[in-house]
Amino acid sequence: MNIHEYQAKELFQKFGVPTPNGRVADSAEEAKSAAAEIGSNIVVKAQVHAGGRGKGTFKNGFKGGVHVVQNADEAADIAAKMLGQVLVTHQTGEEGKLVSKVMVADAVEITKEYYLAILMDRESRSPVIVASTEGGVNIEDVAEHTPEKIFHQAIHPLLGLQPYEVRKLSAKLGFAGDQAKQFGKLLAALYRLFIECDCSMVEINPLVTTPDGQVLALDAKFDFDDNALYRHPDIAALHDPTEEDPREVEAAKYHLNYIGLDGNIACLVNGAGLAMATMDIIKHCGGEPANFLDVGGGATQEQVTNAFKIILGDPKVKAILVNIFGGIMDCDVIAKGIVAACKEVSLSIPLVVRLEGNNVEAGKRTLAESDVALISADTLADAADKAVKAIAA
Amino acid sequence: MAILVDENTKILVQGITGSFGGRHAQLSLDYGTQLVAGVTPGKGGQLFADQVPIFDTVSEAVEATGATVSAIFVPPPFAGDAILEAVDAGVDLVVAITEGIPVMDMMRVRAAMEGKKTRLIGPNCPGIVTPGLGKDSHGGCRIGIAPGYIHKRGKVGVVSRSGTLTYEAVWQLTNLGLGQSTCVGIGGDPINGTTHLDVLKMFNDDPETEAIIMIGEIGGSNEEKAAAWAKENCKKPMAAFIAGATAPPGRRMGHAGAIVSGGKGTAAAKIEALRDAGIEVAKNPSDMGQALVRAMG
Numbered sequence: 001m002n003i004h005e006y007q008a009k010e011l012f013q014k015f016g017v018p019t020p021n022g023r024v025a026d027s028a029e030e031a032k033s034a035a036a037e038i039g040s041n042i043v044v045k046a047q048v049h050a051g052g053r054g055k056g057t058f059k060n061g062f063k064g065g066v067h068v069v070q071n072a073d074e075a076a077d078i079a080a081k082m083l084g085q086v087l088v089t090h091q092t093g094e095e096g097k098l099v100s101k102v103m104v105a106d107a108v109e110i111t112k113e114y115y116l117a118i119l120m121d122r123e124s125r126s127p128v129i130v131a132s133t134e135g136g137v138n139i140e141d142v143a144e145h146t147p148e149k150i151f152h153q154a155i156h157p158l159l160g161l162q163p164y165e166v167r168k169l170s171a172k173l174g175f176a177g178d179q180a181k182q183f184g185k186l187l188a189a190l191y192r193l194f195i196e197c198d199c200s201m202v203e204i205n206p207l208v209t210t211p212d213g214q215v216l217a218l219d220a221k222f223d224f225d226d227n228a229l230y231r232h233p234d235i236a237a238l239h240d241p242t243e244e245d246p247r248e249v250e251a252a253k254y255h256l257n258y259i260g261l262d263g264n265i266a267c268l269v270n271g272a273g274l275a276m277a278t279m280d281i282i283k284h285c286g287g288e289p290a291n292f293l294d295v296g297g298g299a300t301q302e303q304v305t306n307a308f309k310i311i312l313g314d315p316k317v318k319a320i321l322v323n324i325f326g327g328i329m330d331c332d333v334i335a336k337g338i339v340a341a342c343k344e345v346s347l348s349i350p351l352v353v354r355l356e357g358n359n360v361e362a363g364k365r366t367l368a369e370s371d372v373a374l375i376s377a378d379t380l381a382d383a384a385d386k387a388v389k390a391i392a393a
Numbered sequence: 394m395a396i397l398v399d400e401n402t403k404i405l406v407q408g409i410t411g412s413f414g415g416r417h418a419q420l421s422l423d424y425g426t427q428l429v430a431g432v433t434p435g436k437g438g439q440l441f442a443d444q445v446p447i448f449d450t451v452s453e454a455v456e457a458t459g460a461t462v463s464a465i466f467v468p469p470p471f472a473g474d475a476i477l478e479a480v481d482a483g484v485d486l487v488v489a490i491t492e493g494i495p496v497m498d499m500m501r502v503r504a505a506m507e508g509k510k511t512r513l514i515g516p517n518c519p520g521i522v523t524p525g526l527g528k529d530s531h532g533g534c535r536i537g538i539a540p541g542y543i544h545k546r547g548k549v550g551v552v553s554r555s556g557t558l559t560y561e562a563v564w565q566l567t568n569l570g571l572g573q574s575t576c577v578g579i580g581g582d583p584i585n586g587t588t589h590l591d592v593l594k595m596f597n598d599d600p601e602t603e604a605i606i607m608i609g610e611i612g613g614s615n616e617e618k619a620a621a622w623a624k625e626n627c628k629k630p631m632a633a634f635i636a637g638a639t640a641p642p643g644r645r646m647g648h649a650g651a652i653v654s655g656g657k658g659t660a661a662a663k664i665e666a667l668r669d670a671g672i673e674v675a676k677n678p679s680d681m682g683q684a685l686v687r688a689m690g
Contacts, residue, residue, distance in 0.1 A: 120496055122583040122613050122650065125503050140655055157504040198497050227469065227649060228495035257647045261639075272581060272647025273555020273610055276636040277678035280660075283639045284677045292640070294647040297538065297556065298413075327519075327540035327560045328420070356564065358540060380561065381679035 001224045003238045004047045006103045008220035015193040017186055017204075019217050022105025028080040034104035035075030043068050043107035044078045046087050048097035049243045056089035058082065059096060065089065068107045075104055098242060108216060113206035114173055115139055116187070116217075118194045120201070120225075121154065127194060129153045129187070131169050135206035161191040175215075182215040190217075197235055198228030247291070247310055254306040256295060263288025264318040265387050266311040268304070270295050270329055278323045281380055287388040290317050297329055304337025305344065312345045321387040322353045323380060324363075331355045331363030339370040350375060350390035354383035395523040395575040396550070396595040396602070397486060397514075398462060398534040402523075405430035405460040405484075407451065407467050407475045409441050414466030417490075417538050418445070424541040425525055425532040430454035432463075451482040464520065464536045465489040472516065473498035480511045488536045489515035489586070496649070499584040506586075513586025517648065519556035519578035537578065539563075547572015549685065550596035550629075552589055553608035554581050554648070558636060558678065562608055565682030574602040581648025583612070589619040597627050604630045606685050607672070611637035612651045612658040617666040624670035632684035634675040635663045 003011075006024035013019065021038060024047065025031035035042045046053055046065035053065030062081045069075050079102045088096035113135035121128040132150045134142045143150055151172045153165050166187050170180045186207075194202050201223040208218050229236040241249045251258030257272065261279075265287045269275035272294045279289040291314070295307055311317060324334045334355065342351075354377040355363045367374060375390060377383035398404075404421075408414035409431030419442055421428050430448060431441045437449035448454035451463060463479040465472055465487060472491040479487045494516050506513060514521060520537015524530035524544035535541050543560055545567040553559040559578055566573060577592050579585055589607055596602045605627070609616035616635065623631060638660035640646045642653040653659050667674050673688035675681045 120500070120583070125500055125584050127500075157500045195497065198495055200496060225496045225649075226645075227493045228497060230470065231495075259641070259644050259646065261641065269557075271555060271557025272651060273553070273558030273608070273636050274561060274678070276610060276640055276646050276651065277558050277561070277634070279639045280636060281677045281679065289639060292644075292646055325557045325560050325564070327543070327557060328417075328538060357543070357560070379679050381677060384677075384679075 001226055001229065001239055002049050002243070003222050004049065004101070004240065005045065005220065006047055006101060007238045008222055009103070011193060011197070012217055012220060016189040017193065017217050018215065020106040020108045022103060024101050024103050025079060026083065026101045028076040028083065031079030031102055031104050032072045032076035035069070035072040038104070038106045040070050041068065041107045042070070042075050043105050044075050044082070045103045045105070046082045046099040047101040047103055048087055048092065048099060050089050050091035050097055052089035052091050053087065056087045059086040059088065065099070079104070108208065108210050108218070111209045111211055113208050115142070115205050116190070116207045117201065117203040118191060118199070124154045126157045127155045129155065129169060131173055133173055135208070139205065155191070160195070161188060178213060179209060179215055186215055186217070197232060198225045199223065200225045247314060250310050251293070251307070254303050256293065256303060256307050256310070258310065259292040261289050261291050263290045264316050264391065265321055266290040266314065266317040266319070267321045267323065268293050268295060268307050268311060269323045270297060270299060270325065274323065274325060278321065278380065278384070281384040282321065282387065285384040285388045287384070287391065290314060297327070299329065299333070301333055301337040301340060304334055305341040308338065308341030309345055312347070317349065318391045319350045319352065319387045321383055322351070323383055324355050324357070326355065326357035326360065328358060330358055331360045332366055335363035335366035339366060339372055342372045347372065350387070352377055352383050352387045352390065354378065354380060396599050397575060397577065398521055398523050398536065400523065400525055400532055400534055401427065402462055402534050403427045403429045403458060403460045404462040404464060404534070404536055405432060405451070405454045405458065406464045407432045407479065408465065409433055409445070409447060410436055411466055411468070415441070417466065420541065421535045424535040425527065426535045429458040429460050451478045455482045455484060460484065462486040462488065462536060465491055465516070467491060469493040469495070473502045476502050476513065477505060480506055480509050484511055487511055487513045487586070488518070488520050489513060490518060490520055490537050492517040494582070496582070496584055499582065503584060503586065514577065515580040515585060517582040518580030519559060521575065521577050523575045524573055539576065539578070543567060544576065545572035547574065548601060548603040549573045550599065550602040550605045551576040552592040552596070552605070553578055554610050554650070555608060555636065558608055561678060562606060562634070562681040566606070566685065569682045569686060571682065571685065574599060581650050583650035588615045590615065590622050593619050593623060593627065597629060602629065604685055604689050606681065607631065607633045608681070609633065609635045609663055610648065610651050611635070611640050611646065611653050611660050614658065616663040620666040620670040620672060623672060630688040630690070632673040632675060632681065632688040633667045634678060634681050634684070635660045635667070636678070
């Protein structure tokens with residue numbers, strides 16, 4: 001799960017990671033009063049999850065999702081041009097993202113930019129701190145061109161962050177004296193936040209030093225472990241469904257694992273691995289999958305019905321491929337779900353069904369006895385081939 | 394011989410009184426598995442299915458029944474603790490079926506298991522099956538949630554990160570007349586107990602296993618590590634399949650560990666590593682069984 005920049009800033013404040021003064025605003029008036037508290041040199045930033053905001057363009061023609069202004073009136077003017085408008089960046093896709101909040105903050109002067117992140121590293125099975133003297137740029141580019149400027153420190157899962165590890169990183173980044181102290185405090189606070197909030201990643205890019213000697217986190221990006229959200233209701237509440245594909249929001253209501261894609265063959269599968277493999281075989285047969293959809297190992301008839309409705313609600317979908325390997329799951333449950341869904345939503349596109357496994361005969365009978373027009377398939381390859389051909393026909 | 398477990402292995406189930414754990418404990422009993430104990434705190438002294446004694450703690454269950462393997466069906470918030478309890482009780486193997494355990498919990502559990510004799514399989518996995526010799530492979534050792542009847546006792550070792558995709562592979566093998574020595578689901582989480590490579594080494598050393606099929610998916614680099622090892626060391630024919638070639642980068646595909654991030658963990662890189670190791674890679678998921686036939690020559 002991702003969060004907005006202003007929410008990240010609030011988390012930083014809670015844990016004591018220093019950031020420039022500022023706050024969020026959802027109207028021009030509020031932006032004005034927030035800017036007035038800062039005075040001059042104020043940055044106004046559109047709040048969307050996507051990156052590339054600075055270079056983005058609003059659909060009303062206004063250019064740039066990040067602007068630096070010199071007084072409160074200018075801040076209000078910029079906020080008015082952003083709020084309620086749709087921002088398109090290289091990460092949003094052409095449909096863009098609606099901006100309903102802006103962040104108004106002190107545009108601090110920068111002496112030098114750094115990079116600092118903590119991520120859960122699956123290889124070492126521990127948190128790893130990644131730091132670099134090259135901040136404010138894409139870290140993947142730094143890794144490719146000047147890998148010697150990136151420093152890694154794995155942290156023992158049970159011991160936690162040790163003072164020597166902080167000193168080591170601080171020295172590598174070239175901090176000394178009071179700035180080394182500030183960096184140490186910042187990193188300790190960031191590590192505590194990472195652990196206590198069950199983050200899978202927290203990234204500060206850039207971390208900056210200012211002419212008056214401060215060390216500040218200028219931007220932040222978070223990723224939380226979805227599995228741990230049950231113990232962080234406050235973080236779960238930061239979730240912004242408007243940032244997501246509405247099909248995915250709908251699917252989440254029924255505990256369906258759905259990811260929208262751009263193709264036209266929808267698939268409904270039980271199990272994540274098989275669902276991925278089904279997408280792959282559609283592509284292999286010359287088609288394009290419209291989605292990833294895992295109904296899970298213990299799906300109910302109701303879930304299947306709802307999954308079907310979500311799929312059919314997507315106008316891009318030109319055919320449906322149902323691939324079920326009913327290990328323990330009863331194929332007849334799936335069959336009944338399909339029949340129930342087709343009764344509720346009139347089915348006007350080809351439906352290819354491949355059922356295999358537990359109680360498969362009863363499942364096939366249920367489908368055959370219903371008046372649902374479907375194309376049955378025996379193997380996964382047969383099913384994918386039939387779905388692709390059904391569209392071409 | 395098979396690996397990890399055989400028809401004589403005594404297992405216990407933590408979380409046996411839950412609906413999910415109970416249902417699969419019953420299916421294991423029906424399969425003929427030596428399920429000797431259940432554990433649910435507060436329900437010690439009761440019987441499961443009128444025959445399996447339930448204990449309050451794992452150590453009591455182990456002491457009374459001699460179980461050497463524990464299957465974990467405990468809900469995610471309590472699963473880390475349940476794994477550690479089984480480790481403390483000194484079982485040889487813990488198979489964690491539970492899906493949705495926080496990564497931070499698994500990180501601590503794995504660190505706490507350093508130096509202990511217990512092996513962990515999973516979490517978020519379908520479990521292990523060593524098929525039996527009876528009808529529909531009855532009489533084998535079934536730990537977890539896999540359907541027993543799709544198996545057939547034989548000589549192919551199966552290792553996979555996925556559940557239903559494994560069943561698909563096993564079913565293809567069985568229909569081709571290729572039985573399995575042991576099928577191991579290592580799970581779809583980013584931090585787990587046993588890797589593809591760990592299982593590959595066991596199959597390589599197992600006299601009963603004559604060929605191996607490895608099923609992977611996007612995310613991490615465990616398939617590459619296994620391939621690199623196999624290139625130099627594996628004595629047996631191998632086939633493989635990698636799911637997720639069409640998955641968009643940066644998205645978690647159902648499994649917490651199935652994600653391409655920062656250009657790492659792509660299906661293309663894994664397939665290349667497998668081919669470089671001389672492993673026969675299935676062209677698509679319908680081709681897994683045939684790929685092994687080709688590998689075996």
